[in-house]
Amino acid sequence: MPDTNPSQLQRAAWLRKLYFTRAAFSFVWVALAFTVAKGSPVVASALLIVYPAWDALANWVDARMTGGAKANPTQVLNVWMSALVTVAVAVSLGLKLQIILLIFGLWAIVAGLLQLATAIRRRKSDKGQWVMMLSGAQSALAGGFFVAQQGSAAPVVQTFAGYAAVGAVYFLISGLVILFRRAKDKTGGFAPGKV
Numbered sequence: 001m002p003d004t005n006p007s008q009l010q011r012a013a014w015l016r017k018l019y020f021t022r023a024a025f026s027f028v029w030v031a032l033a034f035t036v037a038k039g040s041p042v043v044a045s046a047l048l049i050v051y052p053a054w055d056a057l058a059n060w061v062d063a064r065m066t067g068g069a070k071a072n073p074t075q076v077l078n079v080w081m082s083a084l085v086t087v088a089v090a091v092s093l094g095l096k097l098q099i100i101l102l103i104f105g106l107w108a109i110v111a112g113l114l115q116l117a118t119a120i121r122r123r124k125s126d127k128g129q130w131v132m133m134l135s136g137a138q139s140a141l142a143g144g145f146f147v148a149q150q151g152s153a154a155p156v157v158q159t160f161a162g163y164a165a166v167g168a169v170y171f172l173i174s175g176l177v178i179l180f181r182r183a184k185d186k187t188g189g190f191a192p193g194k195v
Contacts, residue, residue: 012178014065015126019175022058026168033161044157045093048100049086056082078114100156105146112139128177135170
């Protein structure tokens with residue numbers, strides 16, 4: 001049965017747009033990490049600060065557009081966590097502390113669990129949440145890997161870029177699931193030519 005609730009349709013359109021935007025941002029970030037950042041410590045540092053700041057902004061906008069803070073406690077917590085990580089990364093870079101992988105690892109664990117909780121809460125009302133559940137679980141596992149890598153000679157930006165690339169793919173798939181599901185609901189079946 002097609003979903004014709006206008007507010008649900010608007011929410012699906014909003015989430016699709018958000019997921020595609022987050023995927024595009026991450027793909028650009030990854031491209032910069034593997035190219036420009038390799039030869040520029042300033043760009044590498046900027047990328048490490050920008051990523052959690054962007055995550056905080058994206059979660060804040062998402063919570064605001066999908067019912068507000070009361071309806072989205074896990075995302076509000078994620079906003080605060082990402083904002084704190086942004087500050088922690090900036091401070092550690094400024095003080096030349098070699099703890100970025102530890103910071104990102106702990107963040108990936110907590111943010112992944114919060115994303116998983118958000119996706120579980122949304123799974124009945126929003127399409128594509130199974131992908132976000134996988135993404136949250138993978139993020140938490142990757143965080144453990146980052147913590148284990150702390151103190152190694154692994155290049156921080158490129159190590160984290162692999163994580164960002166996988167996250168970008170998850171956001172892209174979620175957006176496509178919503179897009180294809182909407183097309184299917186409109187036609188009563190899957191119609192690739194109409195997507």
